[in-house]
Amino acid sequence: xxxxxxxxxxxxxxxxxxxxxxxxxxxxxxxxxxxxxxxxxxxxxxxxxxxxxxxxxxxxxxxxxxxxxxxxxxxxxxxxxxxxxxxxxxxxxx
Numbered sequence: 001x002x003x004x005x006x007x008x009x010x011x012x013x014x015x016x017x018x019x020x021x022x023x024x025x026x027x028x029x030x031x032x033x034x035x036x037x038x039x040x041x042x043x044x045x046x047x048x049x050x051x052x053x054x055x056x057x058x059x060x061x062x063x064x065x066x067x068x069x070x071x072x073x074x075x076x077x078x079x080x081x082x083x084x085x086x087x088x089x090x091x092x093x094x
Contacts, residue, residue: 007046010058011039017062030067038065041073 018035025033042062046053053061 007043007058010055013055014059014062017059021062021065025067025070028067030070033070037074038070041065041070044073044077045069 015035018038021038022033022035025038042065046061
């Protein structure tokens with residue numbers, strides 16, 4: 001029987017690792033990235049994993065996140081969930 005993975009319970013434990021990755025992204029010029037953005041990207045990436053992942057492998061995978069992978073994911077998700085730019089523009093100009 002394959003164990004079901006529950007990554008959400010580790011979120012509080014990896015906040016320091018997320019902070020390190022966030023600093024790395026900011027140093028590379030990706031200043032608009034947040035911890036929550038990185039977490040959502042990572043959770044989406046892990047959906048594809050079929051085998052059980054121990055905590056050390058979870059952290060190792062988190063540390064290996066690269067800006068290129070994040071930006072590709074962000075671009076694909078932007079096309080999946082179109083934003084109504086005119087609605088945002090009208091709200092900003094009122």
